[in-house]
Amino acid sequence: MLALVDGNNFYCSCERVFQPWLKHRPVVVLSNNDGCAIARSDEAKALGIKMGAPWFKIRHFEEEAGLVALSANFALYGDMSDRMMTLAAGLGHAQEVYSIDESFIDVSGIPGDLVRRARIIRRRIHQWIGIPTCIGIGPTKTLAKLANAIAKSAERKPGSYPAHHAQICHLGACTPEELHALLVATEVGDVWGVGPRIGAQLRAQGVHTALDLQRMSPAATKAGWSVVLEKTVRELNGVPCIEFEDEPPAKQQIACTRSFGHPITELQDLQEAITEFACRAAEKLRRQNSHTGHIMAFIRTSPHREKDPQYSRSASIPLAKAARAANVLDGHARFSLLEKSDDLLVGKSCGLHIRHSPKLADFVPSIWYGSEGAGQGNSKDIVPPLSIGCQ
Amino acid sequence: MLVFYTALSNNMPQLSTPQPLPPGPFLVNTFPASVQAGFPSPAEDHQVERIDLMNQLIKHPQATFMLRVSGQSMRDAGILDGSVVLVDRAIKPESGHIVVAVVDGDFTCKTLQTRPDAFRLVAANPDFADIVPTEGQTIEVWGVVVASIVQHGT
Numbered sequence: 001m002l003a004l005v006d007g008n009n010f011y012c013s014c015e016r017v018f019q020p021w022l023k024h025r026p027v028v029v030l031s032n033n034d035g036c037a038i039a040r041s042d043e044a045k046a047l048g049i050k051m052g053a054p055w056f057k058i059r060h061f062e063e064e065a066g067l068v069a070l071s072a073n074f075a076l077y078g079d080m081s082d083r084m085m086t087l088a089a090g091l092g093h094a095q096e097v098y099s100i101d102e103s104f105i106d107v108s109g110i111p112g113d114l115v116r117r118a119r120i121i122r123r124r125i126h127q128w129i130g131i132p133t134c135i136g137i138g139p140t141k142t143l144a145k146l147a148n149a150i151a152k153s154a155e156r157k158p159g160s161y162p163a164h165h166a167q168i169c170h171l172g173a174c175t176p177e178e179l180h181a182l183l184v185a186t187e188v189g190d191v192w193g194v195g196p197r198i199g200a201q202l203r204a205q206g207v208h209t210a211l212d213l214q215r216m217s218p219a220a221t222k223a224g225w226s227v228v229l230e231k232t233v234r235e236l237n238g239v240p241c242i243e244f245e246d247e248p249p250a251k252q253q254i255a256c257t258r259s260f261g262h263p264i265t266e267l268q269d270l271q272e273a274i275t276e277f278a279c280r281a282a283e284k285l286r287r288q289n290s291h292t293g294h295i296m297a298f299i300r301t302s303p304h305r306e307k308d309p310q311y312s313r314s315a316s317i318p319l320a321k322a323a324r325a326a327n328v329l330d331g332h333a334r335f336s337l338l339e340k341s342d343d344l345l346v347g348k349s350c351g352l353h354i355r356h357s358p359k360l361a362d363f364v365p366s367i368w369y370g371s372e373g374a375g376q377g378n379s380k381d382i383v384p385p386l387s388i389g390c391q
Numbered sequence: 392m393l394v395f396y397t398a399l400s401n402n403m404p405q406l407s408t409p410q411p412l413p414p415g416p417f418l419v420n421t422f423p424a425s426v427q428a429g430f431p432s433p434a435e436d437h438q439v440e441r442i443d444l445m446n447q448l449i450k451h452p453q454a455t456f457m458l459r460v461s462g463q464s465m466r467d468a469g470i471l472d473g474s475v476v477l478v479d480r481a482i483k484p485e486s487g488h489i490v491v492a493v494v495d496g497d498f499t500c501k502t503l504q505t506r507p508d509a510f511r512l513v514a515a516n517p518d519f520a521d522i523v524p525t526e527g528q529t530i531e532v533w534g535v536v537v538a539s540i541v542q543h544g545t
Binding site for chain 1: 451453454480481493495496497498531533
C-alpha cells in the first residue's frame with residue numbers, strides 16, 4: 001500500500017507561513033524574472049487564474065481583487081520541502097521524494113488504522129511547519145495519486161466527491177461500490193499519466209471517466225496506445241507497474257532555461273546567459289557523476305505576445321566526445337546557437353537542454369586530470385577542468 | 392598527502408624522465424594514501440565531537456525557525472531589538488510561555504497568559520500595553536520561543 005503526501009499550493013503556502021497577512025487573499029508565486037504564475041492559492045484559482053498564466057495577463061486582478069504576486073523564493077521552498085519530507089516519512093517505512101512538494105510513502109504492513117495515522121501525520125505537518133497537505137492512499141502509485149487528487153478536490157470543491165474523503169482519501173479501504181462511484185466521478189484526463197493529448201484521444205474513443213479507462217483491456221491498450229498507458233490501466237486495477245524508487249535515479253535530461261525580464265537584443269547578453277546555463281548544467285552533471293553527449297540550445301521571443309513578430313532558433317549539438325565541463329558545453333552551445341542566429345536578435349527566453357549520456361564507456365577523454373580523492377582511478381571520480389571565472 | 396603516479400598504459404612515458412606530453416589521452420592517477428610524519432598525537436583516541444550550538448538549542452529541527460525581533464517590547468525578558476529568537480512550533484503553548492503570535496496578520500513576540508475564560512499577550516516592558524483580543528478578533532500563536540540570541544559588540 002502506498003501513500004502520496006502532497007503540499008497544497010505549496011509555494012503559496014510556504015509564503016503564507018512567514019507572511020500571515022496573505023491568508024485568505026488571492027496569492028500567486030511568479031517564475032524566475034516574474035514571468036508567469038507557477039503557484040496559486042485557492043483564492044487565486046477561484047479568480048480563474050490558470051497555471052502558467054503570464055503575469056501581464058493577470059495583473060489586472062491586483063486592483064480588481066487584491067491579488068498579491070510574489071517573486072519565487074526557491075531557497076525557502078527547498079528548506080520547507082526538506083522539513084515536510086522528513087515529517088511525511090514518519091507515515092511509513094520507505095519514502096520516494098517525487099517532487100518538491102510530493103512524496104510517496106510505503107505503508108505496506110503498517111498495522112492499525114491507516115487513515116487515522118495519516119490524519120496524525122497531516123496534523124503534525126500543519127502544526128510544525130504550517131503547510132496544509134492532502135494524503136492519498138492506494139495499492140499502486142496511480143491509485144495513490146488518484147486518491148490524493150480526490151482528497152484535494154473534495155476539500156476545495158465541495159460536492160465533487162463525498163466530503164469524508166476531504167484531506168485524506170484511502171482507496172484501499174473503500175468498498176467496491178464506493179470505489180466504483182469515485183472512478184465514475186473522475187474524468188479520464190485527471191488520471192496520473194494521462195496528458196491532455198492522450199486524454200482528448202481517449203475521449204474521442206468514448207473513454208470519458210477513470211472507470212472507463214480502468215475497464216480497458218491492457219493488451220488492447222498496449223496495441224492501440226502505448227506501454228505507458230497500459231501500465232496506467234493495470235495500476236488502476238491495483239497491479240503495481242511503476243516502481244517505488246527510494247533512491248532517485250540520475251536525471252536523463254538537465255534543463256537550464258529562463259525568461260528574461262526584458263527582451264534582449266545584444267549579443268553579449270545572450271552569450272552571458274548561455275555561459276551561465278552551461279556552468280549550471282555542468283555543475284548538475286558532475287553532481288550526479290554523469291556526462292552528456294548532446295546539447296540543445298534555444299532562444300525565442302515570448303510566445304504570449306502573439307502580436308509581436310515571432311522568432312525562434314534552436315541548435316541541436318551532438319558531441320563527438322561525452323563531456324561535463326562547463327567550458328566545453330558553453331563553447332559548443334555558443335558556437336552553434338550564434339551560427340544559426342541572424343542579425344535580428346530579440347530574444348525573450350533562452351536555455352540549454354543537455355542529455356545524460358548513458359554509456360560512460362563512450363567517454364573518451366582528451367584531458368584527464370588527477371585530483372585529490374580520485375580514489376580507485378575510476379573515471380567517474382575524475383574532476384574535469386573548468387573554465388576560469390565560472391565557479 | 393603523498394601522490395603516487397601510476398602508468399596505466401604501456402605506451403606512457405617514464406615519469407622520472409622529463410619528456411614532452413603525448414598527443415593522445417594521458418591518465419594521471421592519485422591514491423588517497425597518507426604517511427604519518429612525526430610523533431602520533433596522544434589525543435587521537437580521545438576525540439569527541441565539538442559542541443554544536445544548534446543541537447543544544449533545538450529539540451525539533453523540522454519545527455524550529457529563527458526570527459529576528461525588532462522593538463523593545465520584550466526588553467525585560469532579555470529579548471532586545473535585533474535579537475534572534477528560536478521558535479519551536481511543535482511545542483504546545485502554555486500560560487507563561489514567550490510566544491510569537493499573529494495579530495491582524497502581523498507577527499508579535501509576547502508572553503502568553505491564559506485563564507480558563509480568556510487570554511492575553513503581555514509585553515516585558517511597562518511601556519507596552521497588553522494585547523487582549525477584541526470581539527471577533529482572532530489571535531493565533533505561531534510558535535513558542537525556546538531561546539533568544541543577542542550578539543554583543545559587533
